[in-house]
Amino acid sequence: MTSTPTPVRKRSALTKGQLPKYAPYVVLGVALVLGAAILALIGFNAFGWGVVSAILFAAGLVGWSAAVEGSRKAKDKLATCLVVGAFLVALLPLISVIWTVMVNGIPGLLNPGFLGTSMNGVTGVFDNRAAEGTGPVVGGIYHALIGTLQITLLATVISVPVGLLTAIYLVEYGNDRPLARAITFFVDVMTGIPSIVAGLFAAAFFFAVVGPGTKTGAVAAVALSVLMIPVVVRSSEEMLKIVPNELREAAYALGVRKWRTILKVVIPTAISGIASGVTLAIARVIGETAPILVTAGFATSINNNVFGGWMASLPTFIYTQILNPTSPSNPDPSSQRAWGAALVLIILVMLLNLGARLIARVFAPKAGR
Amino acid sequence: MTTTSLTSSRGAGRAGDKVFSGAALAAGCLILAVLFGVALFLVIQAIPAFTAPAADIQGGEGFFAYIWPIVIGTLIAAIIALAIATPVSIGVALFISHFAPRGLASGLGYVIDLLAAIPSVVYGAWGAAFLAPQISPAYGWLAANMGWLPIFQGPASATGKTILTAGIVLSVMVIPIITSLSREIFLQTPKLHEEAALALGATRWEMIKMSVLPFARPGIISAVMLGLGRALGETMAVALVLSSGALTASLIQSGNQTIAAEIALNFPEASGLKVSTLIAAGLVLFVITLAVNMIARWIISRHKEFSGAN
Numbered sequence: 062m063t064s065t066p067t068p069v070r071k072r073s074a075l076t077k078g079q080l081p082k083y084a085p086y087v088v089l090g091v092a093l094v095l096g097a098a099i100l101a102l103i104g105f106n107a108f109g110w111g112v113v114s115a116i117l118f119a120a121g122l123v124g125w126s127a128a129v130e131g132s133r134k135a136k137d138k139l140a141t142c143l144v145v146g147a148f149l150v151a152l153l154p155l156i157s158v159i160w161t162v163m164v165n166g167i168p169g170l171l172n173p174g175f176l177g178t179s180m181n182g183v184t185g186v187f188d189n190r191a192a193e194g195t196g197p198v199v200g201g202i203y204h205a206l207i208g209t210l211q212i213t214l215l216a217t218v219i220s221v222p223v224g225l226l227t228a229i230y231l232v233e234y235g236n237d238r239p240l241a242r243a244i245t246f247f248v249d250v251m252t253g254i255p256s257i258v259a260g261l262f263a264a265a266f267f268f269a270v271v272g273p274g275t276k277t278g279a280v281a282a283v284a285l286s287v288l289m290i291p292v293v294v295r296s297s298e299e300m301l302k303i304v305p306n307e308l309r310e311a312a313y314a315l316g317v318r319k320w321r322t323i324l325k326v327v328i329p330t331a332i333s334g335i336a337s338g339v340t341l342a343i344a345r346v347i348g349e350t351a352p353i354l355v356t357a358g359f360a361t362s363i364n365n366n367v368f369g370g371w372m373a374s375l376p377t378f379i380y381t382q383i384l385n386p387t388s389p390s391n392p393d394p395s396s397q398r399a400w401g402a403a404l405v406l407i408i409l410v411m412l413l414n415l416g417a418r419l420i421a422r423v424f425a426p427k428a429g430r
Numbered sequence: 431m432t433t434t435s436l437t438s439s440r441g442a443g444r445a446g447d448k449v450f451s452g453a454a455l456a457a458g459c460l461i462l463a464v465l466f467g468v469a470l471f472l473v474i475q476a477i478p479a480f481t482a483p484a485a486d487i488q489g490g491e492g493f494f495a496y497i498w499p500i501v502i503g504t505l506i507a508a509i510i511a512l513a514i515a516t517p518v519s520i521g522v523a524l525f526i527s528h529f530a531p532r533g534l535a536s537g538l539g540y541v542i543d544l545l546a547a548i549p550s551v552v553y554g555a556w557g558a559a560f561l562a563p564q565i566s567p568a569y570g571w572l573a574a575n576m577g578w579l580p581i582f583q584g585p586a587s588a589t590g591k592t593i594l595t596a597g598i599v600l601s602v603m604v605i606p607i608i609t610s611l612s613r614e615i616f617l618q619t620p621k622l623h624e625e626a627a628l629a630l631g632a633t634r635w636e637m638i639k640m641s642v643l644p645f646a647r648p649g650i651i652s653a654v655m656l657g658l659g660r661a662l663g664e665t666m667a668v669a670l671v672l673s674s675g676a677l678t679a680s681l682i683q684s685g686n687q688t689i690a691a692e693i694a695l696n697f698p699e700a701s702g703l704k705v706s707t708l709i710a711a712g713l714v715l716f717v718i719t720l721a722v723n724m725i726a727r728w729i730i731s732r733h734k735e736f737s738g739a740n
């Protein structure tokens with residue numbers, strides 16, 4: 062530590078007026094004990110213990126620092142405590158949500174037939190029996206899974222070509238023209254469209270063009286595309302921008318036409334980033350509830366035709382099972398199904414997020430950048 | 431264009447160029463058309479709600495009387511969400527950019543991004559099934575001890591399904607947005623400014639106060655505005671958590687409603703004029719969020735040149 066070879070550690074003038082290194086640990090220990098004591102007086106619970114101890118820790122450390130180190134250092138300690146506290150506060154809901162979904166969702170997910178059956182013919186009678194313990198919880202999410210996958214797939218099929226071509230226009234052809242700047246601006250604006258407004262737009266569009274009350278999976282896919290296109294444009298644009306210009310110039314120098322340069326040189330170089338951006342965009346829209354709610358209606362049976370008839374999806378399934386349980390007098394089987402579906406949905410989204418990271422890492426160009 | 435033997439190629443090549451650039455241009459224009467279409471079709475479908483006799487609109491007093499309580503409700507929920515999310519997000523962003531150990535920082539950033547990955551309906555379900563029952567005793571305490579404030583006027587909701595709970599759930603959904611934007615901006619603070627402050631003997635907090643925060647202020651404002659846009663338009667957290675009702679000042683009673691939740695709850699069963707009314711409500715929401723987002727983008731672009739924060 063110190064350069065002086067003396068075995069006796071004397072506090073030098075430089076480190077005078079500082080808290081010893083072990084100070085936070087001492088304060089933490091005292092705060093935990095005091096917090097437990099206080100909580101024991103008013104009824105113990107882990108959450109309250111954490112909160113009280115954290116407040117005691119911050120107060121103790123700042124107070125000690127103010128006494129020894131002066132007000133400037135004390136303010137610094139206070140800011141550090143607040144910032145770390147903010148981070149811990151932000152973690153609480155994440156842990157709580159994941160824990161709640163796991164605890165409530167696993168029984169539903171492990172229920173036999175949950176992934177393989179639909180809600181067709183499942184009425185309140187079955188749920189009442191299940192709640193009384195005289196029958197199993199029947200019904201599952203097969204129809205919703207089919208709906209979610211089809212709607213999301215169709216939305217991807219619409220969004221990726223439009224989004225990618227727009228990004229190509231902005232990067233390769235735009236040259237900062239007024240049109241390119243307008244597109245960039247409105248893509249930013251589109252990012253902020255509330256999801257329910259996107260749903261209303263798709264509904265209003267199909268009501269006006271096809272006929273009032275048109276609700277199919279395809280309408281939902283259009284609504285999701287409105288949400289997905291700006292995400293695809295932004296991420297692809299970023300990726301195309303970082304393709305080195307030398308690659309393009311080398312291709313032009315060999316006499317390759319611009320469109321072949323883009324298709325054979327630029328896009329293959331950026332493909333890992335584009336693919337991971339698209340995957341993240343899918344992860345974003347697969348959990349959207351509101352646009353599907355107003356465009357695809359609710360279905361309890363399997364509908365394999367995305368262009369006709371109402372269609373279920375995982376998010377709307379969760380929503381309806383919670384808000385309108387199949388058996389209003391016994392909502393427990395419905396909420397078990399809803400949490401099971403929520404767990405499946407979270408797993409899907411997490412897999413997509415993980416997939417995006419893997420794609421970005423595995424298919425990244427070996428050299429360049 | 432002189433065609434010599436060197437530059438001439440098969441027609442396919444040149445046609446390919448035309449087709450490809452045309453397709454790219456068309457895709458770009460399609461986006462403009464879609465945004466224009468959003469506004470156009472919403473207006474077309476909403477017109478009956480504006481022109482219908484006042485008695486036919488839900489509530490019987492015309493569209494304006496129908497829309498203004500839920501506009502206020504939307505604003506209340508968004509303000510609660512921002513009041514909670516802004517300080518927490520700035521704290522988290524500072525933690526990741528300036529306090530956490532270097533090696534951990536990106537991993538912690540990813541953890542916060544996970545918050546954004548969880549679907550909104552799951553947050554809604556969590557808010558209704560877990561948070562509301564847990565938090566209702568606190569509402570009882572607030573009503574008993576701070577009931578003299580109009581916003582905490584009792585009797586508190588026994589289920590906890592109030593606008594305050596909805597606002598808390600909204601804040602959780604807004605935190606990752608404000609955090610990731612602020613973090614980017616904090617990281618762009620010129621290193622020399624920070625080092626100069628430290629060299630003059632500033633503590634870490636004084637360095638942040640003197641060099642990071644002034645630099646990042648416009649960025650933080652626009653991040654908060656973008657978070658506001660999200661909070662205004664979020665549907666599920668409110669639709670599942672709030673037991674809605676008439677506009678009330680008290681945050682801990684059931685009551686109030688937001689535009690997005692009103693649409694989600696009523697649209698699936700609506701028909702005729704009710705559809706138009708709800709689409710008109712959506713149009714109002716669209717205009718509000720559009721204005722908020724454009725102001726945010728404008729603030730960003732105004733400071734882009736000299737701050738690099740975008």
